[in-house]
Every structure is written in structure tokens, then in C-alpha cells.
Amino acid sequence: MDITEFYQTFFEEADELLAEMEQLLLGLDMDAPDSEHLNAIFRAAHSIKGGAATFGFVALTDTTHLLENLLDRARHQEIRLRKEMIDAFLETKDVLQEQISAYRAGAEPDPDMVARICAVLQQLAQEESAGAKPAAPAPVAVAAAVPAPAAAAAGNAQLRVRFSRISESDRKLLSAELENLGTVAAQTQSEDSLTLWLETSCEADDIIAVCCFIIDIDQIDITQEAATPALPAAEPLPVEPPEPAPAKVVAITAATAPPKVAAAATVAAAPAAAKESSSIRVDVEKVDQIINLVGELVITQSMLAQTAATLDPVLHERLLNGMGQLERNARDLQESVMSIRMMQMDYVFSRFPRLVRDLTDKLGKQVQLVTFGKATELDKSLIERIIDPLTHLVRNSLDHGIEQPEQRIAAGKDPVGELLLSAQHQGGNIVIEVSDDGAGLNREKIVAKAIQQGMAISDTISDDEVWQLIFAPGFSTAEKITDVSGRGVGMDVVKRNIQEMGGHVEIASRQGNGTTTKIVLPLTLAILDGMSVKVGNEVYILPLNYVIESLQPRAEDIHSVSNEEQVLHVRGEYLPLTELHRVFSVADARTDPTQGIVVILHGEGKRFALLVDQLVGQHQVVVKNLETNYRKVAGISAATILGDGSVALIVDVAALQRAGREKAPLLAAA
Amino acid sequence: MTTRTILVVDDSAVMRKLIAAALAEGDYQVLLAADGAAAMLHARTAAVDLVLTDWNMPAMGGHQLIRELRQLENHAETPILVLTTEASDAEKAGARAAGASGWLRKPIEPATLLEVVASMVAD
Numbered sequence: 173m174d175i176t177e178f179y180q181t182f183f184e185e186a187d188e189l190l191a192e193m194e195q196l197l198l199g200l201d202m203d204a205p206d207s208e209h210l211n212a213i214f215r216a217a218h219s220i221k222g223g224a225a226t227f228g229f230v231a232l233t234d235t236t237h238l239l240e241n242l243l244d245r246a247r248h249q250e251i252r253l254r255k256e257m258i259d260a261f262l263e264t265k266d267v268l269q270e271q272i273s274a275y276r277a278g279a280e281p282d283p284d285m286v287a288r289i290c291a292v293l294q295q296l297a298q299e300e301s302a303g304a305k306p307a308a309p310a311p312v313a314v315a316a317a318v319p320a321p322a323a324a325a326a327g328n329a330q331l332r333v334r335f336s337r338i339s340e341s342d343r344k345l346l347s348a349e350l351e352n353l354g355t356v357a358a359q360t361q362s363e364d365s366l367t368l369w370l371e372t373s374c375e376a377d378d379i380i381a382v383c384c385f386i387i388d389i390d391q392i393d394i395t396q397e398a399a400t401p402a403l404p405a406a407e408p409l410p411v412e413p414p415e416p417a418p419a420k421v422v423a424i425t426a427a428t429a430p431p432k433v434a435a436a437a438t439v440a441a442a443p444a445a446a447k448e449s450s451s452i453r454v455d456v457e458k459v460d461q462i463i464n465l466v467g468e469l470v471i472t473q474s475m476l477a478q479t480a481a482t483l484d485p486v487l488h489e490r491l492l493n494g495m496g497q498l499e500r501n502a503r504d505l506q507e508s509v510m511s512i513r514m515m516q517m518d519y520v521f522s523r524f525p526r527l528v529r530d531l532t533d534k535l536g537k538q539v540q541l542v543t544f545g546k547a548t549e550l551d552k553s554l555i556e557r558i559i560d561p562l563t564h565l566v567r568n569s570l571d572h573g574i575e576q577p578e579q580r581i582a583a584g585k586d587p588v589g590e591l592l593l594s595a596q597h598q599g600g601n602i603v604i605e606v607s608d609d610g611a612g613l614n615r616e617k618i619v620a621k622a623i624q625q626g627m628a629i630s631d632t633i634s635d636d637e638v639w640q641l642i643f644a645p646g647f648s649t650a651e652k653i654t655d656v657s658g659r660g661v662g663m664d665v666v667k668r669n670i671q672e673m674g675g676h677v678e679i680a681s682r683q684g685n686g687t688t689t690k691i692v693l694p695l696t697l698a699i700l701d702g703m704s705v706k707v708g709n710e711v712y713i714l715p716l717n718y719v720i721e722s723l724q725p726r727a728e729d730i731h732s733v734s735n736e737e738q739v740l741h742v743r744g745e746y747l748p749l750t751e752l753h754r755v756f757s758v759a760d761a762r763t764d765p766t767q768g769i770v771v772i773l774h775g776e777g778k779r780f781a782l783l784v785d786q787l788v789g790q791h792q793v794v795v796k797n798l799e800t801n802y803r804k805v806a807g808i809s810a811a812t813i814l815g816d817g818s819v820a821l822i823v824d825v826a827a828l829q830r831a832g833r834e835k836a837p838l839l840a841a842a
Numbered sequence: 843m844t845t846r847t848i849l850v851v852d853d854s855a856v857m858r859k860l861i862a863a864a865l866a867e868g869d870y871q872v873l874l875a876a877d878g879a880a881a882m883l884h885a886r887t888a889a890v891d892l893v894l895t896d897w898n899m900p901a902m903g904g905h906q907l908i909r910e911l912r913q914l915e916n917h918a919e920t921p922i923l924v925l926t927t928e929a930s931d932a933e934k935a936g937a938r939a940a941g942a943s944g945w946l947r948k949p950i951e952p953a954t955l956l957e958v959v960a961s962m963v964a965d
């Protein structure tokens with residue numbers, strides 16, 4: 173039996189247990205801890221220790237042993253939980269995680285780290301034993317404490333000691349005596365007999381000599397068993413039964429247990445009899461390949477649909493019915509395939525309780541974290557890329573947003589601040605919000621800072637435009653630089669990251685009443701609802717979620733602001749007019765706006781008008797990355813292949829909007 | 843000697859796998875259960891000759907499992923061994939009071955496990 177083949181199972185189980193332990197620790201009410209939760213935390217440590225000892229992971233065994241002892245006393249109400257204790261437990265959890273990573277990589281954990289955390293735990297245990305007031309846990313370099321009970325008896329002989337015809341009181345005495353002589357590996361009893369398996373360096377005669385004080389010599393029977401092999405176990409010596417045969421292993425799933433436990437039970441079966449699990453692991457690349465192929469299928473389908481639309485519906489009724497069916501099937505197939513990549517936002521949100529706890533401690537603030545919409549699903553690639561920006565926003569809210577308790581009380585607020593994380597679907601987008609009830613953004617400070625940095629600021633600048641300033645590179649109004657959220661490098665990075673994901677960021681804030689940062693993301697990057705427009709002989713795709721309306725402008729609605737700039741008057745509002753043919757230097761395009769079509773787009777909270785020759789139609793297009801297939805092109809976010817096989821470029825609306833706005837300060841200054 | 847059936851109850855998948863692998867060295871039929879409820883289901887429906895159970899388990903712990911097993915007519919006398927990590931006296935006493943026939947210290951040595959199991963099911 174090769175024990176190493178069980179490592180992987182152990183590591184996975186330990187990871188799960190640690191995650192559960194952390195979650196339970198974070199949710200623990202220190203004044204009135206739920207005993208079930210305390211038991212569960214204890215059991216997690218206990219299980220990890222058991223596995224670690226079995227596999228001979230000494231450092232892990234030692235650390236979990238100390239943790240388990242404290243937890244055991246806590247669950248028996250022998251010690252009262254304090255905040256420092258929970259902190260130490262959480263820190264231990266992190267250290268255990270690192271130890272497991274080390275073992276996983278086939279290495280030994282860092283001994284200094286192990287010694288340090290063991291010292292912290294021992295200190296806690298001592299403080300509790302002495303009943304003394306806690307001092308600051310001294311980081312004494314105690315040599316990796318606690319002998320591993322498992323390793324103690326390696327190399328010793330194992331004796332089977334059997335006592336017959338003994339009374340209940342003798343049984344207790346005898347088992348206590350034998351425990352003094354060595355390590356009792358197992359013990360069984362029947363009506364009047366007691367059998368112990370003892371790992372000891374003593375001889376059989378020594379044992380008889382000790383036991384003779386309690387019972388007669390003819391009641392004692394000692395046999396030598398196999399020597400204990402050192403861990404990890406090589407081939408064990410099967411003493412009896414003599415002919416080893418493979419065990420027939422039958423698995424059963426838990427009868428009344430929750431699904432998670434049932435799954436665990438299934439995994440438990442020995443390899444041969446393992447039942448199919450209800451989920452499979454698949455390489456993301458394989459899924460992406462299917463998504464791509466389905467995308468191609470959808471393109472082909474829409475190509476056929478275009479051709480079929482020209483046919484006589486009466487003559488080709490059956491073909492057209494089939495086409496309708498194909499379209500529905502293709503769409504259903506596409507949706508189901510896309511759903512494979514979808515993950516719940518809980519994957520992201522679940523990492524924040526710990527972050528919030530650690531940071532609020534560090535900052536001396538009190539914050540309650542509320543999450544909403546954990547089950548909202550988002551594409552896997554997006555969910556992984558949203559973690560960093562979201563972490564940044566949460567740090568900002570905690571550091572700069574939510575005030576110190578005294579300040580909050582002075583402002584008539586609850587001393588405990590609230591940080592809300594939410595996710596929800598809105599149309600084809602997912603909206604993620606980070607909202608705090610802190611001090612809010614300070615308009616004067618931001619404007620002053622912007623002027624100081626040499627930005628041209630108009631006096632009539634709107635609040636929304638002021639908030640946008642904090643997304644400028646290198647912009648920070650933080651009064652002091654903290655190691656929590658740094659120097660404000662970052663909001664520009666946050667914005668850029670979100671934009672690269674095809675989304676945008678909006679900020680709403682009221683001084684004294686908190687800040688809400690809203691991230692709007694597409695559900696997936698792979699497929700886009702687009703409006704195709706024609707300019708000269710070129711077809712461009714405008715992402716449909718930017719499009720508000722389209723209209724044919726009248727000559728009197730177009731006003732020239734300067735030689736280069738034109739604005740369009742739409743229902744009392746003047747919108748900057750961008751000519752697409754000019755942006756991409758397209759020849760043979762219609763240059764007279766009244767001969768073309770204007771599409772009103774909104775990007776980053778602002779609206780503008782885009783002149784094109786004509787509208788072609790609406791399609792769902794499969795997004796092909798332009799950078800990997802060609803190179804980055806300014807003003808273009810990606811490409812797609814149309815039904816007729818030609819390539820169309822997808823317009824980067826946000827980039828056009830920015831290009832337009834760069835001219836805006838000139839206007840304001842003029 | 844007919845093939846004996848051993849019921850292994852542990853909430854840890856690693857432990858179940860390890861014990862099953864160790865018992866595979868002997869001629870045993872092994873039933874696995876991840877919790878007390880599954881163990882009771884086995885005990886009611888299959889002929890079990892020996893029970894190896896963890897002590898600390900969620901929902902139904904080893905203590906309660908042994909008590910319930912002992913109330914089943916066919917398991918009043920079945921050997922039940924408790925697996926305990928540190929073999930604390932309190933646990934051992936509790937296991938005995940509940941009706942356990944003995945205990946085995948974790949980490950389990952495959953050879954010891956086989957010996958102890960063999961001695962319990964031999965007669």
C-alpha cells in the first residue's frame with residue numbers, strides 16, 4: 173500500500189476544511205458563540221491533524237495539534253473567546269494553508285513560520301491556563317514544539333498484551349499501567365478480557381512484572397507482533413489472515429445527509445468501485461473551442477437565413493420552417509454552451525469578509541459587510557479579472573470612504589459603517605456595485621488637486637465630471653499615504669481593467685453620504701449584439717448596448733462650432749457629431765450628414781452622435797480578437813466575420829468618445 | 843472462514859480511503875459511510891461483522907452512532923472499534939460507556955489495524 177497516492181485527496185480535503193474553518197471563524201459571535209459552529213471548527217482542525225499525522229507531515233501535525241487543543245477548550249467553554257484569539261486562529265489558518273502548499277509541492281514548510289505560529293498558540297494556551305490578562309503575543313522563537321505522538325514509537329517492538337478474567341477496576345488500572353510503559357495503539361475488550369497493542373521498548377518480562385501487582389501471572393498473555401514500520405509505510409506485514417485478497421469495497425452515499433456530504437461519501441469508494449460524480453472537470457480551452465464552433469455555426473445559420481429570406485415563402489415553406497427551427501436550435505445551443513463558462517459571483521464575494529475584517533482591524537474602523545446577488549452568474553474569464561479591480565474599490569472604501577467610529581458618531585451616523593457589495597443582471601449586462609456609507613468624495617478637494625496637477629477645469633463642471641477626475645492617472649487626494657490603499661495609483665488602473673473587459677465604471681457620491689462605484693460589464697466577451705452600419709464600402713459593427721437611437725438629421729439641426737467641430741441638435745440637446753468616415757479615413761463615404769444616418773451613442777455617461785452612411789441590420793456577432801489575429805487598431809475593439817464571410821470591425825465606442833472629449837477642454841477654454 | 847464485512851465510518855474521505863486500502867490487504871468486504879446516517883443504513887441492510895468508526899463527526903458523532911447501533915437487534919454484540927486521534931481518556935471512557943468494544947489510535951498503522959480487526963472477527 174503506497175500511502176502517497178492518498179496525498180491529493182488529503183490536500184483537497186484539507187483545503188476545503190480550512191476554507192470552512194475560516195468562514196466559520198469569521199461568522200463567530202464572540203460573546204455568544206454557536207456551539208455547533210465551534211464544534212465544526214474544532215472538527216476541521218481535528219480532521220486535518222488526523223490526516224497530517226497519518227502521512228507524517230510533522231509540522232502540520234504540530235500546528236494543528238496546538239490549534240485543536242485551544243479549540244477543544246473553547247468548545248467546552250473552558251476558555252472565553254477573545255478577538256486576539258480569533259485573529260490568531262485566522263492567522264494559523266493562513267499558515268496551515270501555506271504548509272499544505274509546501275507539502276503539495278513536495279517541500280517542507282518554512283520552520284521559522286511554523287515555530288512562530290506555534291509560539292503564538294502556546295502563548296495563548298498559557299495565558300488561558302494562568303487566567304492572566306493577555307499580553308502581546310511575544311514572537312519567541314520556540315523550537316518547533318510538541319513532539320509528534322506518531323513518530324515516537326517508530327522502531328519499537330509491538331506487543332499484544334491480553335488479560336483474561338479481569339474485573340472492571342483492574343481493567344482501568346492495567347490500561348493505565350501499560351500506557352506508562354509505551355504507546356497503546358489499540359485496545360479492545362470483551363466481557364472479562366482486555367487486549368492492548370502496545371508499542372514499547374520494554375520486554376515482555378518487564379510488563380509481566382508490573383502487571384503482577386494487579387493480577388495473577390496466568391491471566392496475562394503476551395505475544396510479539398510485527399515491528400512498527402516507520403511512516404510513510406512501506407509494505408505492511410499481513411500477519412493474519414495469511415492470504416491477502418483484494419477487499420470488495422462497496423460505496424454508499426449518505427442517506428439523509430446534505431448533498432455535499434453525499435458527494436464526499438461517493439468519492440470515498442476505493443478506485444475500482446468509485447461512482448460517477450455529478451460534475452466533471454474540463455479544460456477551459458475545450459469549452460472555448462466549443463463556444464467558437466457554436467459561434468461559427470450561428471454565423472453560418474445567419475448566412476443561410478439571409479439567403480433564404482429572398483426565397484418565395486409559399487414555394488419554399490418547408491425549407492423556411494426548417495430555417496426557423498435551425499435558428500431556434502442554434503440559439504439554444506449557444507446559450508447552453510455559454511452557460512458552461514458561467515460562474516457565480518460568490519466566487520469573488522466570498523473572499524471579502526476576510527479582507528474587510530483584516531483591514532478594519534488595521535484601520536481601527538468598524539464595518540459591516542453586506543453582499544447581495546451572490547448567485548449572479550458571470551463569464552469565467554470576466555470573473556477572474558474582476559477580482560483585482562473590486563479588491564481595489566473595497567480597499568478604497570474602507571480606507572478613504574468609511575470614517576473612524578468617533579467621526580461617524582460626530583456626524584450622527586451609526587459608528588459601524590456599511591459596505592455593500594452587490595451584483596445583478598440588467599439587460600445584457602451585469603452590474604456590480606461597491607457602495608459605502610462613508611464620507612463621500614470631496615468635490616473641492618478633487619477640483620483643487622486637479623488644478624494643482626495642471627488640468628483645465630471649468631467652473632461649471634458637473635459633479636459627475638468631477639468624480640471622473642479621480643480616474644486620471646496618478647490622481648490621489650488621500651491626506652496620508654497608507655499601506656492599505658496606497659497612493660491612489662490604481663483608480664486609473666481599475667478603469668482601464670474594466671474597459672478592457674468591455675465594461676465601464678460610474679461613480680455616484682454625495683459628500684457625507686457615501687460613495688457608490690458601479691461597474692457595468694457585458695455578460696460575456698465571446699458574443700456581442702451589434703448593429704452593423706455601412707460607411708463607403710466598409711461595414712462596421714456598433715455594440716448594441718451603446719446605441720440609443722438613429723435618425724436622419726436635418727440641415728438646420730447641424731451647427732458648426734469650429735472648422736473641425738460640429739454639433740447636432742436633438743430635442744433641445746446639443747451632441748458632438750463624430751464622422752465615422754473621418755475617424756477611419758474611409759473613401760467614397762457620404763460626407764453630408766443630411767444624406768447619411770446619425771446613430772446616437774452613449775458611452776461613459778455621455779452621449780454623442782456618429783455619422784454613418786446607412787444602417788445594415790442587427791446581428792449577434794462572434795467577437796474575434798484583433799490583437800491576436802492582426803494587431804491593435806485605435807478605435808477598434810475587435811473584429812467579426814459576417815454572414816457572407818467578410819470581415820467587419822467592431823467599433824470601440826468608448827475610445828471614440830474619449831477621442832471626442834480630448835477636444836472638449838479646448839472648447840471650454842476658448 | 844467466510845469473508846467478513848467491515849463497516850468504516852469517517853467523515854474524512856482521506857481516512858475512508860486509507861482504511862479501505864489497508865483492509866484491502868485482508869480478505870474483507872468493506873462498506874464505507876461518510877456519516878452516521880449512511881452507517882445506520884448499512885447496518886440495517888447489510889450483514890456487518892465489525893464497525894470501525896470515527897469519534898468526531900458532524901451531525902451524528904461516534905457516540906450517538908454506537909448507541910443507535912447497539913439498539914439494533916443484530917448489532918447488540920457486533921464489535922465496534924472507535925478511531926480516536928489522541929486517544930484521550932475522556933473519549934475512550936465515552937466510547938466504552940456508549941458500548942464500543944475498543945479503540946484504535948490514529949494515525950492508524952495498516953499492520954496494527956489488520957491485526958486488531960482480525961482478532962475481533964476471528965471467532
